[in-house]
Amino acid sequence: MTKLKKTRDFLKSLRFRLIVLFILLGTLPGVLLRAGMLGTYENRAVLIRTSEILSQAKILANQIVSNDYLNQNASVPMINVQLEQLSTIYDGRVMIIDDSFRIVKDTYGLDTGKTVISEEVMRSFYGEEITKHDSENRYIELSVPLVQSESGRDARILGVMLVSVSTDNISLNSDYLARATMIINMVSAGIVVFFGVLCAAGLVKPLHKMSSSIESIQTGYGEDELEVMDYTETAQICEKFNEMLGRMKVLDDSRQEFVSNVSHELKTPLTSMKVLADSINSMENAPIELYQEFMADIGNEVERETKIINDLLSLVKMDKSLADVNITNVNINELLEQILKRLNPIAERQKVELVLESFRPVSADVDEVKLSLAFTNLIENAIKYNHEGGWVHVTLNADHQYFFLKVEDSGIGIPEDSIDKIFERFYRVDKSHSREIGGTGLGLAITRNAILMHRGAIKVFSTEGEGTIFNVRIPLHYIS
Numbered sequence: 369m370t371k372l373k374k375t376r377d378f379l380k381s382l383r384f385r386l387i388v389l390f391i392l393l394g395t396l397p398g399v400l401l402r403a404g405m406l407g408t409y410e411n412r413a414v415l416i417r418t419s420e421i422l423s424q425a426k427i428l429a430n431q432i433v434s435n436d437y438l439n440q441n442a443s444v445p446m447i448n449v450q451l452e453q454l455s456t457i458y459d460g461r462v463m464i465i466d467d468s469f470r471i472v473k474d475t476y477g478l479d480t481g482k483t484v485i486s487e488e489v490m491r492s493f494y495g496e497e498i499t500k501h502d503s504e505n506r507y508i509e510l511s512v513p514l515v516q517s518e519s520g521r522d523a524r525i526l527g528v529m530l531v532s533v534s535t536d537n538i539s540l541n542s543d544y545l546a547r548a549t550m551i552i553n554m555v556s557a558g559i560v561v562f563f564g565v566l567c568a569a570g571l572v573k574p575l576h577k578m579s580s581s582i583e584s585i586q587t588g589y590g591e592d593e594l595e596v597m598d599y600t601e602t603a604q605i606c607e608k609f610n611e612m613l614g615r616m617k618v619l620d621d622s623r624q625e626f627v628s629n630v631s632h633e634l635k636t637p638l639t640s641m642k643v644l645a646d647s648i649n650s651m652e653n654a655p656i657e658l659y660q661e662f663m664a665d666i667g668n669e670v671e672r673e674t675k676i677i678n679d680l681l682s683l684v685k686m687d688k689s690l691a692d693v694n695i696t697n698v699n700i701n702e703l704l705e706q707i708l709k710r711l712n713p714i715a716e717r718q719k720v721e722l723v724l725e726s727f728r729p730v731s732a733d734v735d736e737v738k739l740s741l742a743f744t745n746l747i748e749n750a751i752k753y754n755h756e757g758g759w760v761h762v763t764l765n766a767d768h769q770y771f772f773l774k775v776e777d778s779g780i781g782i783p784e785d786s787i788d789k790i791f792e793r794f795y796r797v798d799k800s801h802s803r804e805i806g807g808t809g810l811g812l813a814i815t816r817n818a819i820l821m822h823r824g825a826i827k828v829f830s831t832e833g834e835g836t837i838f839n840v841r842i843p844l845h846y847i848s
């Protein structure tokens with residue numbers, strides 16, 4: 369086997385597919401979980417941080433207003449301390465802007481006294497609380513209006529508190545989490561691959577076992593039955609396989625039996641001819657009459673051999689797989705009349721009364737030659753296996769689907785234990801009697817095959833010493 373074929377076989381194997389499946393099932397959930405978890409973690413952390421700072425900023429904004437911080441020139445120590453604390457705790461910067469957009473306090477001390485005009489500040493002067501997360505530059509920005517509300521008067525916005533806080537530590541946490549989950553994912557993927565390979569090998573093992581068992585059955589060594597019970601499926605396959613094997617054995621046996629029967633039947637007339645020829649040759653000065661008698665016997669044996677060969681050929685032609693059927697619409701009444709006309713001389717010789725009774729005109733789509741052979745065999749048997757002075761009644765009837773043929777005789781009948789065997793090839797109840805009257809044991813096998821070929825049925829009822837009835841049913845229209 370070439371390397372390429374080996375690789376292709378492996379890629380097409382159930383084992384490889386199982387390995388891929390295990391790897392996908394083992395790693396995909398981890399990868400998806402990681403992607404989903406990291407995204408959610410960052411969003412939630414920013415959200416919590418924002419709402420925390422917002423509430424702190426609002427409390428401070430209230431204190432700034434109530435302590436008149438803006439008018440005190442940003443020199444209320446208690447407020448300043450709290451502003452510093454806020455910026456230290458959250459690693460950020462706090463700026464207080466008065467109503468002339470001047471920065472009165474900057475916890476970084478960089479921009480105090482400068483003027484700031486930004487969209488957020490402007491919107492906060494209209495009373496809006498604004499929060500914004502800039503994920504690229506990693507910071508959260510809040511702007512909270514400093515609102516003075518006196519009873520009975522409209523709220524007045526004195527200034528704006530601008531807080532910007534770094535989200536570096538959230539990003540750091542998120543990066544750490546990403547690294548940790550990546551490691552967990554890789555480790556679990558490794559474990560999954562390892563166990564996946566092991567499991568796949570274990571799961572396909574019974575299949576390998578099956579294939580090697582079949583191989584040993586084929587070669588004739590080892591068991592003669594397949595038995596791999598590891599899975600319900602393999603047990604079912606084994607059961608079906610053994611059934612098939614049994615059928616093949618029966619077929620093989622019957623084929624062998626048929627071949628040995630054929631050789632035996634063909635050899636018998638030849639042996640007789642040889643004996644006849646040898647004995648006449650060994651006689652010195654044998655009279656011409658004896659020669660004539662022996663030659664007549666040899667002629668009979670040749671006739672018999674020819675009959676066996678002809679019957680065998682008919683049987684082969686009836687074989688379902690080889691048969692070429694020639695279906696035409698045939699008048700069955702006329703067909704039977706012709707058969708009876710042909711058989712009448714034999715019946716007269718045997719002193720058997722032959723009667724045909726047709727209940728209605730019947731025409732059917734059949735193979736005339738094959739069916740004629742089948743009906744001839746049945747009627748000829750009824751005459752052959754009869755007593756002197758006996759009778760044979762042939763009846764034809766039909767319904768809308770089938771036509772029915774009944775061949776009834778007053779003959780010797782068939783013993784009960786032979787009834788099931790008479791359709792077998794070469795089976796004869798009384799071998800010597802059948803031979804005497806020119807039977808080959810193939811007639812009923814041919815008949816049955818011809819009837820089955822027409823999707824018909826044949827049944828036999830018989831009482832030994834009283835007579836036999838053959839019932840045949842054939843569809844009026846041929847079913848291929």
Ligand code: ADP
Nearest residue numbers: 749750753790796797802807808809810811812
């Ligand atoms: P054969 O060539 O010997 O007649 P068949 O296949 O036609 O072979 O029949 C098989 C055997 O069935 C016959 O040998 C005979 O013993 C028995 N048989 C068939 N038809 C009848 C019948 N109508 N009455 C009694 N026995 C019959």
